[in-house]
Amino acid sequence: MRPLTLRRMLWTCGLLCVTLLAVVVLALRLGAVPFPLADLGQNILLLITGHPEKVSTDFRLIMVDIRLPRILLGILVGAALSVAGASFQALLRNPLADPYVLGVSSGSALGVILALLLAPAIPLMTPLGAFLGAVATIAAVYLMGRREGHLDSGTLLLAGIVSASFLSAVIMFLMTTLASRDLRGIAFWLMGDLSTTLPTSLLWTLLIGFILAAGAIFTTASDLNLLLAGEREAMHLGVEVTRVKLVVYISASLLTALAVSVSGAIGYVGLLVPHVMRLLFGSDYRLLIPTSAIGGAIAVVLADTLARTIVAPTELPVGAMTAMVGAPMFIYLLRRRLA
Amino acid sequence: MNRHAMMESKLRRRGIFFLALSFAVFLASPLARAARQSSSQGTLPGGSALREVTDETGRKVSIPLEIRRIVSLAPNVTETLFALGLGDRVVGDTNFCDYPPEAKNRPHVGGPIDPSIEQIAALHPDLVVATRAINRLPTVRSLEQVGIPVYATDPRSVEQMLASTEGLSRLLGADAAGQALVSSMRRRLAEVQTRLAGVPPTSVFFVVWDSPTVSTGNDTFIADALKYAGARSIIDSSLDWPTVSMEEVVRQQPEYVIFYSATPAEKESEVAELRHRRVWSDLEALRQGRVVVLSEAIARPAPSLVDAIEDLAHTLRPERFGARSLSSAGGH
Amino acid sequence: MNAAESMAAQSTSTPEARPRSGVRVNVQQASFAHVTRRQSAPVFTLEATSFQARERELVAILGPNASGKSTLLRLIAGSIPPLSGRVELDGFETSRLETRTRAQRIAMVQQESPLVFPVRAGDYVLQGRHPHGRSLWFESEEDYAIAANALAQVGAEHLRDRWMHEISGGEKQRIVLARALAQQPLLLLLDEPTLHLDIGAQVELLARLRRLAEENRYTVIIVTHELSLAAEFADQVVLLHRGKCLRVGTPAEVYQRELLEQVFEAPLDIESGPEGRPRVIIQGRRELRSNLSSGSSSG
Numbered sequence: 001m002r003p004l005t006l007r008r009m010l011w012t013c014g015l016l017c018v019t020l021l022a023v024v025v026l027a028l029r030l031g032a033v034p035f036p037l038a039d040l041g042q043n044i045l046l047l048i049t050g051h052p053e054k055v056s057t058d059f060r061l062i063m064v065d066i067r068l069p070r071i072l073l074g075i076l077v078g079a080a081l082s083v084a085g086a087s088f089q090a091l092l093r094n095p096l097a098d099p100y101v102l103g104v105s106s107g108s109a110l111g112v113i114l115a116l117l118l119a120p121a122i123p124l125m126t127p128l129g130a131f132l133g134a135v136a137t138i139a140a141v142y143l144m145g146r147r148e149g150h151l152d153s154g155t156l157l158l159a160g161i162v163s164a165s166f167l168s169a170v171i172m173f174l175m176t177t178l179a180s181r182d183l184r185g186i187a188f189w190l191m192g193d194l195s196t197t198l199p200t201s202l203l204w205t206l207l208i209g210f211i212l213a214a215g216a217i218f219t220t221a222s223d224l225n226l227l228l229a230g231e232r233e234a235m236h237l238g239v240e241v242t243r244v245k246l247v248v249y250i251s252a253s254l255l256t257a258l259a260v261s262v263s264g265a266i267g268y269v270g271l272l273v274p275h276v277m278r279l280l281f282g283s284d285y286r287l288l289i290p291t292s293a294i295g296g297a298i299a300v301v302l303a304d305t306l307a308r309t310i311v312a313p314t315e316l317p318v319g320a321m322t323a324m325v326g327a328p329m330f331i332y333l334l335r336r337r338l339a
Numbered sequence: 340m341n342r343h344a345m346m347e348s349k350l351r352r353r354g355i356f357f358l359a360l361s362f363a364v365f366l367a368s369p370l371a372r373a374a375r376q377s378s379s380q381g382t383l384p385g386g387s388a389l390r391e392v393t394d395e396t397g398r399k400v401s402i403p404l405e406i407r408r409i410v411s412l413a414p415n416v417t418e419t420l421f422a423l424g425l426g427d428r429v430v431g432d433t434n435f436c437d438y439p440p441e442a443k444n445r446p447h448v449g450g451p452i453d454p455s456i457e458q459i460a461a462l463h464p465d466l467v468v469a470t471r472a473i474n475r476l477p478t479v480r481s482l483e484q485v486g487i488p489v490y491a492t493d494p495r496s497v498e499q500m501l502a503s504t505e506g507l508s509r510l511l512g513a514d515a516a517g518q519a520l521v522s523s524m525r526r527r528l529a530e531v532q533t534r535l536a537g538v539p540p541t542s543v544f545f546v547v548w549d550s551p552t553v554s555t556g557n558d559t560f561i562a563d564a565l566k567y568a569g570a571r572s573i574i575d576s577s578l579d580w581p582t583v584s585m586e587e588v589v590r591q592q593p594e595y596v597i598f599y600s601a602t603p604a605e606k607e608s609e610v611a612e613l614r615h616r617r618v619w620s621d622l623e624a625l626r627q628g629r630v631v632v633l634s635e636a637i638a639r640p641a642p643s644l645v646d647a648i649e650d651l652a653h654t655l656r657p658e659r660f661g662a663r664s665l666s667s668a669g670g671h
Numbered sequence: 672m673n674a675a676e677s678m679a680a681q682s683t684s685t686p687e688a689r690p691r692s693g694v695r696v697n698v699q700q701a702s703f704a705h706v707t708r709r710q711s712a713p714v715f716t717l718e719a720t721s722f723q724a725r726e727r728e729l730v731a732i733l734g735p736n737a738s739g740k741s742t743l744l745r746l747i748a749g750s751i752p753p754l755s756g757r758v759e760l761d762g763f764e765t766s767r768l769e770t771r772t773r774a775q776r777i778a779m780v781q782q783e784s785p786l787v788f789p790v791r792a793g794d795y796v797l798q799g800r801h802p803h804g805r806s807l808w809f810e811s812e813e814d815y816a817i818a819a820n821a822l823a824q825v826g827a828e829h830l831r832d833r834w835m836h837e838i839s840g841g842e843k844q845r846i847v848l849a850r851a852l853a854q855q856p857l858l859l860l861l862d863e864p865t866l867h868l869d870i871g872a873q874v875e876l877l878a879r880l881r882r883l884a885e886e887n888r889y890t891v892i893i894v895t896h897e898l899s900l901a902a903e904f905a906d907q908v909v910l911l912h913r914g915k916c917l918r919v920g921t922p923a924e925v926y927q928r929e930l931l932e933q934v935f936e937a938p939l940d941i942e943s944g945p946e947g948r949p950r951v952i953i954q955g956r957r958e959l960r961s962n963l964s965s966g967s968s969s970g
Contacts, residue, residue, distance in 0.1 A: 005809055033461040061460050065485045093787045126477070177578075188452065188475065195456065197481040222808070226798055230784030235750065237854070238774030238802035283788045286809070313458040314434060314449040 004284050012281055016294040020075070023298050027071050027305040031312075033062055066197060073262065074194055074304045074318075075297040076206045078269055080259040082296025083214045085270025086277075086288055087252035090224040091245060092153050098271035099256040102160030105265035106167035107137025108257065112189055113174055126189075127202065127261045134257030137163060142249065150242045151249060153231075192266030192319025194304050202262065209258045213251040214293060220244045221285040228283075266300065266319045268326025273299055275333055392510065395493040395503060396471050402488045403465050406511055410464040413451050413473045415641035416492060417442045420468070422642040423508050424516045431462045437601075438635070438643065456481050466490055468507070472640075494640040496563040497648075501525065504642065524645045528567060531652050534659045540571035541655045543631075544593040544624070547638075549613065551582045560640040568651035570595070585618040595655060596624045599633040606632045631655070695890045696724040696747060696858060700756035703742050717742045719756060720916035722909050726857075729884050729891045731901035733925075734911035735935055740894040741862060743911065747892060748860055749773050760858060774802035778851035780861040783843070786835055792846045793831040796821055799853030821852035824883060841872045848876075852883070859883070861893040865900065873897070877904040898935070898951045902926060902944075910934065923947050 029035060043059045084099040092101070099105075111133020115125045141163050145156030175186065223244045226234040235241050259266070277291040303321040310316065389401045410431040411417040417436040420429050426441055433451050436442040448458040451473045459467060459482065467482055471493040479489045490510065494500040501521050508517020545565060547553040555561045556576040565572055573591045574583055600606035610630055613619045624630065631654050636643035653660050699721050704713035717739040724730045732740045745751050746758050749765030758765050760776060768776075778799070799821065800814040810818075822828045825845040830838060835846065844864065851859060861880070865873040877900050884891045895901055901908055901922065908925040910918045912934045918925045926949040928941045938954040 003810065003815060009809075031455075031457050033457045058461065061485060062457050066457050066460060089787075095787060176582075188477075193477075195453070195481065196477040197456065197484040199484065222801060222804075226801055228787050229790065229795065229798060230786075232781065233779075233783060235770065236748065236774060236777070236779040236781075237798060238771035240770055278788065283790060284794070308455070308457075312449075313447055313455040315453045315455050317453070 004282075004287060009287055009290070012287060013290050013294065016291060016298070020294055020298050020301075023301050023305075024071055024075075027074075027301050028063060028067055030305055030309050031062070031067060035059075035063070069197060069200070069203060070194055070304065071301055072203060073198065073206075074300040076203070076210055077194070077259045077263045077266065078273075078296035078298070078300030079214070079293040080206075080210050080255040080296075081266065081270040082273040082277075082292040082299075083217060083289055084252040084255040084259070086274035086285070086292045087217050087224070087248050087255075088270075089274060090228055090285065091151075091248050091252065092157050093228065094153075094157065095275070096271070097157075098267075099252070099259070100164065100265060100267075100270070101157065102141050102253065103137050103163035103167060104134045104253055104256045105260050106164045106171065107133040107140075108260040109133070109171050109186070109190060109265070110167050110174075111136070113171060113186060116186070117178065124199075124202070127198075130261035131257055134253070134260060137167070138250070138253040138257065151245045156249075188317055189264035190319075191317040192264040192322065193317040194263050194300075195315055195317075196262075198262060206258055206262065210255065213254045213258075214289070216247055216251045217255075218286075218289050220247055221289055224248065224285040225283075264317075264319065266322055268322045268330065269296055269299055269303075272326055272329055272333070276329075279333075279336075392490070394490045395506070396491045398491065400488050400490055402490065402510075406465040408462065408464045408466075409511070410448060410459050410462055410467045411436065412448075412454060412467060412469040412478070414438065415494075415639040416468045416470055418639060418641040418643060419504055419507060420511075422520060423504070423511070423513045425511055425513055428511070430464060431459065438639070452478075454478060456485065460485055460487065468492065470494075494560060495558060496560055497528070497567055497644065498563075500560060500640040500644060503640075520642060524642060527645055527649065531567065531569075531649060535569040535652060535656060538569060538656060538659065540566070540569055541595055542573050542591070542593045543570040543595045543597050543655075544574070544588050544591075544622075545572050545597045547580055549609075552585055552588075553580050554583050555579075556581050560644070561637060564637060564644055564648050565597075565651070568648045569655055570597075570651065589618060589621045592623050594624060595629045595631055596622060597631045597633060597637075597651070599635055599637050601635045603632045603634060693725045694723045695726050695761055696892070697757070697759040697762075698722050698743075698747065699759070701743075701746050701753040701758050702755045703739075703746060703751060704754050713754075715914055717746070717911075718915050720909070720911075721756075722907070722916075722919045724890045724892060724907065726888045726890050727884050728906045729881055729893070729904060730907045730909065731905035732892065732894045732909045732911065733896065733898070733901050735896055737913070738911040738934075739914040740896075740911055742914075743909070744860055744862055744892065744894050747858070748777055748779050771802050774854065776856055777858045777860065778854040778856035780847055780851050780859070780864060782862070782866070783847055789834050789836060791831070792827070792833050792835055792838065793818065793822070795835055795846055796831075796849045796853050799850040802854060817855065818849075818853045821849040822846075824852055825849045825879065840867050841869075844868065844872070844876065848879075852887075857890065859889045859891045861891070863894055863896075865895060865897055873900060880904070898926075898931070898939075902949050902951060922949050926951065 025040075028040060029037060039059065040063075043063065047064075081099050085097070088097040088099060088101060089095055091097075108130040111129040111131070112126055113129075114133070115129025119125050141156070141159050142151070144159035144163070145151055147155050223234070223239045226237050226239050227241065227244065231241055256270075273296045274288060274292045277288055277295050281287055281291050299322070300318065303325065304318045307316040307318045307321040310321075388404055390404055391399055391401050393399055407428055408430045409420065409425070409428050411420055411429055412433060414433070414436045417429065417432045418438050420426065421439050421442060426439075429442070429445055431446045431448050432442055433449065433454065434447050435451060436445070446458075446462060448454045448462070452475060456478070464487060467487055467489045469479060469489055469491045471491050472495075474491070479491065482489050492503045492507065494503040501524060504524075505517050505521045508514055508520070543565065545555050545561060547555060547561075554574045554576075555565075555572055556574070556578045557572075558577070559579050562572055573588065573593045574581065576583075598606055598610060600609075610625075610632065614625050619625060631651060633647050633650060637647035637651070700719040701717070701721070702715065702719045703717045704715045706713045720743060722730070732743055734740050742751075746753055747760075747765065749758070749760075749768055752766035760768075765773060765777065796818045797810055797814065800810060800817060804810070804814070819828070819831075822831060825848050827842065827845045827849060830842055830846060835843065838846070848861075848864075859880075864876060868876065880891050880893070881904055883889060893905075905922055908918075908920065908922050909916060910925050910930070917930065917934065923943075926941050928939060931941065931951070932939050938957045940952040940954055942950045942952060944950040
């Protein structure tokens with residue numbers, strides 16, 4: 001057993017960051033509009049050295065306005081979903097848990113539908129509606145998931161599954177009875193889609209939200225290790241079980257809400273990235289949380305790049321890509337009896 | 340473990356976070372500055388001054404006075420632009436734009452639902468024309484976010500299609516062509532109305548899709564076109580494209596069943612196969628061959644819709660139209 | 672300085688407040704009841720019980736099923752507060768201690784929950800160091816040494832790199848015990864530790880506990896219904912029956928035939944063995960004596 005030291009953690013995260021950087025460069029390079037690497041390098045250099053006016057308009061338009069924000073969005077969403085997935089797997093003591101198992105994505109979808117119906121003209125109504133729907137679902141599931149005043153994993157899981165089913169049924173009902181022209185985009189959203197360009201202020205909000213929520217979860221990382229070995233045992237080892245569960249529940253749900261409100265329900269990332277990271281680097285949550293974050297970012301940026309380029313110029317929704325790669329990978333992992 | 344060492348490692352942990360944060364900030368800030376500059380500009384790559392118009396969905400759009408480069412995001416828009424003689428201004432369209440044939444040669448930007456914003460941007464359009472029925476609002480928003488104006492049409496009836504055509508012609512400075520086209524279309528529609536005067540409408544069942552069975556509702560342009568052609572859809576629904584129950588259709592026993600396809604010949608064999616399907620086989624119209632297969636023109640709210648209306652009217656009431664040959668465009 | 676010395680330094684110095692010298696665990700008239708919403712009268716799972724335990728002592732809480740043994744153990748562990756009375760460890764009420772502080776002093780060994788993800792035995796034992804660190808901390812060299820030592824004390828160094836789900840029940844028991852030892856507690860509590868073990872493993876475990884109590888100056892309290900084991904290894908026995916504490920004392924004092932037959936409802940015979948420890952003999956072919964069987968009500 002190799003001891004987990006700060007050095008090992010920094011090396012691992014550093015290695016993953018380098019991989020992420022390589023993937024980002026690849027994503028910038030590829031796309032419906034090709035860009036030679038030399039141009040790319042030259043323009044980035046111009047930008048960083050503070051000469052934005054000298055940058056070619058094409059580069060600015062495509063790279064800066066369209067591709068780079070999309071890549072950054074992919075990084076944030078991937079990191080958020082993976083950390084949330086790893087956290088729920090610990091909270092619910094279930095390796096099959098993913099960020100959506102507690103109904104957050106269904107609640108978000110309903111929020112988006114209601115926003116499209118009631119106020120489609122207001123910009124940013126979709127992310128706002130999605131976020132509000134998610135928050136409402138988080139609160140409802142929390143209230144249902146309590147037993148004797150504190151969160152019980154089994155009850156929480158049941159409450160979440162039931163909520164997800166119920167909300168999906170409501171969504172199905174609305175989609176078939178209402179005028180389809182207003183709800184056309186919902187199918188895309190349900191699959192997970194990064195193609196909508198968002199204002200930078202929203203990206204900043206996402207980043208800050210991610211740091212706060214993921215940071216909160218990270219501080220409970222060693223408690224989570226103990227919780228996984230049993231709640232009673234964890235309590236006897238000094239873990240404040242009720243507090244930890246509440247912090248993790250709220251933070252992980254918030255991460256999911258943030259991701260889903262801007263990109264729809266991208267599947268398989270929150271479920272699989274933590275498992276792959278466990279395979280590679282072990283189950284210690286102090287290492288798993290950061291590696292899942294970076295691993296998730298890599299996964300989503302790769303998937304999105306594929307989605308943008310495989311049948312260019314048509315763009316597939318990124319969720320279709322993650323499903324196509326994720327499902328076989330899931331089966332493979334199952335057969336390795338990891339889950 | 341002593342307190343000093345614990346604090347030290349806590350600080351190191353914070354250090355990791357700050358490293359990550361500063362990386363993001365480092366990358367984002369000069370780019371954010373550049374982005375702000377480019378998207379808030381009052382002039383577009385075309386360089387000309389702007390005017391504000393209201394599109395057919397009520398949105399206010401700032402577009403350049405001179406529009407030389409247009410990207411179309413829907414087949415009916417593409418067709419309309421070409422019909423107005425503006426085909427050479429169309430610099431890009433979707434994979435699905437195949438009418439007129441020249442449209443297939445234009446650079447494709449993807450599908451109407453999932454176009455590539457990058458690809459559109461790389462074509463440097465002065466204006467993108469979309470339509471509410473097919474394109475998504477997020478696509479429109481993304482384009483606006485990068486400074487490309489989008490004008491949306493929304494023709495929901497035959498009359499609106501005519502008005503939309505005229506509106507587009509005025510927007511794009513092709514007033515003369517537009518007026519000529521629209522007057523010609525109105526003349527032909529009036530002719531059909533005259534010939535059908537006094538004839539009761541034929542009850543029809545219009546098949547948008549056969550499994551599940553989808554037909555047209557009351558408020559679509561197809562329903563309107565059917566009326567112009569002397570037909571009446573037996574489906575009464577406020578939804579645009581309702582899924583219908585075949586038992587109900589059989590109960591009403593429409594006089595004709597109408598299909599449409601890009602390749603009408605292939606559709607004939609599909610229709611033959613439908614004759615044997617359960618419940619469909621109870622349709623008298625199907626059994627007796629009272630079937631019409633129209634071209635895709637019926638499904639596009641664009642000038643060729645008038646051709647489709649004429650075709651349908653001829654087929655349903657041939658006695659009213661004498662020995663006139665069927666119009667060549669979009670024939671069976 | 673270790674935890675006991677620091678606590679002693681902090682305790683008040685009035686003679687009444689300081690416990691009798693050497694007494695570590697002081698249970699005074701502690702009772703517990705489940706309060707259910709619909710019934711007005713609470714159901715007592717444990718009525719007022721008192722006993723004391725010193726360091727280097729092994730105490731057995733003895734009784735048949737549903738006699739309140741686990742409740743008493745949980746009261747001592749501080750996981751539940753007593754309804755009446757006090758439960759003190761070195762003068763501090765266990766239920767009032769902060770979770771982390773309590774975990775630094777009290778280690779509990781129970782039937783462990785199933786593991787969700789694979790974990791190595793060595794890492795499992797290392798978890799015992801958690802109460803002594805802070806949330807984002809990484810284990811130090813010292814922590815690793817303590818964990819290795821704990822493994823050595825249970826004779827399981829060779830299991831260090833093995834996966835927990837791959838080792839046998841008895842070996843797992845030892846790892847769980849090692850984790851408790853890694854906590855470096857003052858008090859070691861075990862709830863029915865011999866349940867799934869064969870007789871050889873049972874004796875080995877109790878002998879080990881005795882030795883550990885002696886070497887590491889623990890107070891060990893185990894909950895059991897194994898009469899022979901308690902007789903052989905315990906310094907003190909607390910006999911419980913249907914929530915009542917019937918007797919507290921050395922095995923010789925507690926093991927009276929009529930008392931044990933009444934409590935365990937089985938025909939027994941008690942003999943005296945070496946070092947004054949009683950031997951329990953099961954009289955399987957004899958019916959319980961008639962005046963006893965008519966006197967005892969059905970449970």
